[in-house]
Amino acid sequence: MSKRFSWLDRQPGEAVSVYDKRINELAAFHAGYAFFTWQNYSEEFSAFSVWCVWNGECNNKLSPPLPAGGFMMHCDDSTAQELVTLGHGVPVFVKVYAKQGFLHAERLAVADKECVYDLYFNGCACIPPEDLCYRPYQGEEDPEDAAGQPLSKGSGEERSSFRIGSISGGSFRRGSYVPGPAAGGSYTAGSYRKAAGGSYQSGSYSGGSYIGGSYIGRALGGGGSYRAVSGLSGSYLRWLFGGSYKNFLSSALSIRGSGFSFGFGSFRNGSFSRESFLRGVYPLGSYFHGSYLNGSFSYGLSPAGSRAYLLNGSFYGGSYHKGSFILGGFTEPGRGVRIQEAAEEPSGPDAYRPRRIIEELGYGLDLI
Amino acid sequence: MQDHDLACLMLSVAAYERYNGRTRLYADAQAKAWFEERGLCDIFSRGCELFSVPEDIDPVVFWAAGKLCALSLEEEPAVMLDTDLIVWRSIGKMLKDKNVAVIHREELNPEIYPDPGSFAMAEDYRYPAGWDFFVRPANTALLFIREASFRDAYVKESLRFMKACREHQDRLCPMVFAEQRILPMVAKERGVSVWAFCDRLEQLREQSLFTHLWGHKNVLKYNRDEQKGFVRRCLDRMRREFPEMYARAAALYEFGEYLC
Incomplete structure (x- = not known):
């Protein structure tokens, strides 16, 4: 070699x-x-x-x-x-x-x-x-x-x-996702694109456990029904909802709970409920920097380790009510942060966008 | 050090010495040898100072630990600049009544600043009870500290964190926590105000005082066309406004290809 x-x-x-x-x-x-x-x-x-x-x-x-x-x-x-x-x-x-x-x-x-x-x-x-x-x-x-x-x-x-990221997946076929091992992936570009483009709106998704990818997220934006998904992480979440939910999920993406799992019960008509986050460490307001248009949002975090905490929240009419959720503290004394009110956290779909752009491009380069 | 790094540094030194004051480079043995080999130590009017980082700090995870160590070596109030930052005008008046000044504040983006509880730390390490973890971080690409006592407290806590940290993979979050988050927390604990040239990131787009490569270094590192363009712009600016520095740059082998 x-x-x-x-x-x-x-x-x-x-x-x-x-x-x-x-x-x-x-x-x-x-x-x-x-x-x-x-x-x-x-x-x-x-x-x-x-x-x-x-x-x-x-x-x-x-x-x-x-x-x-x-x-x-x-x-x-x-x-x-x-x-x-x-x-x-x-x-x-x-x-x-x-x-x-x-x-x-x-x-x-x-x-x-x-x-x-x-x-x-x-x-x-x-x-x-x-x-x-x-x-x-x-x-x-x-x-x-x-x-x-x-x-x-x-x-x-x-x-x-x-340096390959080889990730297991499943297959897309005729607007539905069939969970299973990916032996080369049977979804075609056409149906894949349909899923990403929104014609997957009435499709259904169930089962499945995988890491990475984004096509489901695009489909989610179209409003399909999804159950028992687990193992999502990283960039998967960035794309999970696409469009107006992107920044909300950028924040979620930033959560550094390595190995955390993200499961949810259903997503329909703009509502999103019964989420559970396991094994992650979720800083204050991590999930709240976005807007849910005409939707409601409520979830709970189940502690599955000493550092998880409970959290509830809601989104109504495109904004989130800062005071409407309760955050519990860490159970490990001296090692975690006492979670409090999210008043200082930025909110809105572009909450972190400026930093991203400026950091990636630098600033004042035109002054040279 | 790549060509764009050197070009930016030379321009930064030239501009700072003209508008603000004398400069000194803190470098480890390898970096100092690199500058000596090219005869560049004297572009810093106060010379090039050798220093080292404690061996019990992971140099991979805490790649900027040297900044903290260097900071503690300055005997008088001083401005610490990253080598990819250029100050285009005098900032003396702005710093006149400030105790601590940074270039800008940052948001508590959990992608960059995760919860401190997520860091793998030594068993006996405890975060000080007086720290407010909701204080916005402060970017220290430019840092001014007036009081030596505060500076020492900041450096001490930062080094304590770095020594106790057991992270071995993450090259971003532990470093920026030690450098940029501990500073405002220590300041608040001690009742010291931290002033920022730009309070909001959006202001950075509109300001005309600083050039900061920041993440753009990554593009310059892998994109040859971008790198060439950037270096030529730096050299052209030196030629027009800082001819002495330009003469030094033009004599370097590194920049020969850009001057053809």
Whole structure:
């Protein structure tokens, strides 16, 4: 495995300037795969937030190594449709350059058939795809030699070496979600998109336990009925309700209860009840920074550990009544915070948006 | 240190020395050697000071612990600046009657500032009873502290937290808690007011006093085109307004490709 990209190393006795020149004259080469999913596509901007799986050996030679997410690629809707229906990763080519003996990525491009799309990093949020099928890398098999062979499916073991987020899922079919192990995922882009686009409104969802993903959230926004969902976390929640509930869930997303589970009884006609959050540590007002339009919201937190606390709340007519919920304290003396009134907490759908934007973009850059 | 980091730092030093006063760089041995190798230690009129972070603080989780350690080394009231922050005008008058000043306050966003109870801490660690956990955090990209006694109390509590923290994965939340949340809590406990140049984040968009790369560093780090553009803008600004610093920058190998 280590020999494959050894030509990127500085050879014994090779001067830094010679090495730099040699590297800088290299053509772009295949260094990873890009994965496209509808939940990472914005029709508004005609852009994908792209999840990449890099060749670990090559990537480790870069300083700094490239991240898996945060890349953007523009393409039109029809191309997007093609890319998400491929069912496997699309090769990413990297032009590297060297400076003072250090190797950096200069330019990235996704190459699909004869089309090349610029890939650039802008730090955009990216949800790891559920099924990562790709041609094996060296270390498993040579990608060229493997041409024509069946694609591999990402696994937890490969995740560590190739930075893959491989997550179990189920299948979408004709507007309903059928829980079960994802053997390649049987949902198609079409039905998937329907789920995301709202035609899933009258669908039903039951059972299932999985992590990550966002399609259900989009469907939730359409008002389906859902029961006994568990195991949602992270970016899943960001998308869970979409639209006007997005920021509410951004706050939920921020909850740092690793391994917490989030189950709810039903979501219908704008009401949301009987939630239970387990094993998490939920800071004050974590769930309240949003507005529920014409909806009611009530829930309870069940302590399943020394740090959980009870909480009740409600949303009416697009605003939440700060004083209407009661928060209990932690049960572990001296280690937790006494939860009190949420009066100082910002509220509203854009409560945290300014920080996000400013932090990601910095400020005063135009002053230079 | 990447090209954009160095360009921003040199511009920051040039601007601060012109409008506000002398500067000193606190650096660990590796960083100091890096600056010495390039002959850059003297761009800081008060030189480059060697310091170290206690070994029982995890340098991965608490990557900015050095700021706290450096802060305690200054004998006189001083402004501490991050290397990605540029101050474009004099701030002396604004700080004249302030005890503690920060660049801006932040919201208690639980994504960044989770409940302290969620941190894995040493068994014997206890948060001080007098801390108010609902005080808004203070961003310390720029920090001014007048009283040495308050500064020492802040540094002491921050280091105590860092030493007792058992987090090994999270590189954000424990660090910003130690740096940006303990400060206003200690201040409130001691009855010291914390003043911010910008009280609300929205104001940062409209102000014309500071440039702060902040999270944009991440984009510059991985996006070569953005990086090139940024470095060229910094060099151009130096050339127009800070010719002495520009001369130093132009002599560096790092910036050779941007000057062609």
